[in-house]
Amino acid sequence: xxxxxxxxxxxxxxxxxxxxxxxxxxxxxxxxxxxxxxxxxxxxxxxxxxxxxxxxxxxxxxxxxxxxxxxxxxxxxxxxxxxxxxxxxxxxxxxxxxxxxxxxxxxxxxxxxxxxx
Numbered sequence: 001x002x003x004x005x006x007x008x009x010x011x012x013x014x015x016x017x018x019x020x021x022x023x024x025x026x027x028x029x030x031x032x033x034x035x036x037x038x039x040x041x042x043x044x045x046x047x048x049x050x051x052x053x054x055x056x057x058x059x060x061x062x063x064x065x066x067x068x069x070x071x072x073x074x075x076x077x078x079x080x081x082x083x084x085x086x087x088x089x090x091x092x093x094x095x096x097x098x099x100x101x102x103x104x105x106x107x108x109x110x111x112x113x114x115x116x117x
Contacts (some may be wrong), residue, residue, distance in 0.1 A: 027054050033090060036061065037101050037112035044103060044110030047088075058088060 030051050032075035037047045050072075056070040067081065070078035070088060076098075080086040087104045100113045 026061075027051065030054070030055055032098055035098075036115040037114060040100075040111045040113060044112060047103065047112050049102065 033049050033050060033056055035049060037049065039046055045064075047058055049056060049058050049063045050067075051057070052067065052069075056078065057067045058070055059065060059067045066114075068083060069081040071081050073087070074080055076090040076092070078088045080088065085106070089102045089104070090098050090101050091102065093099050098114055100111050102109055102111050
């Protein structure tokens, strides 16, 4: 029993540490995500991705919703904090540059193309 409790504590500590490490993205790395993303087609809205307090944030370009922190799930995939499961995934080209994002809400999603700087 003592051994299994110890094992559980070790797993929890390692999981928490790796999660915290994943969220601490260097500011230079975050800059590649920053920009204006314009929706494709008739569905969705334009999105602005920015850095605030060394963390990525997203907001509809028309500011119809508040600025929302993006929480890293895994490489190029983020959860919008306190939104009940809204997600943004970034896609890259063969050179590794971000080309667009996919905004997902439940079973619905839309793409938005990254605009040139």
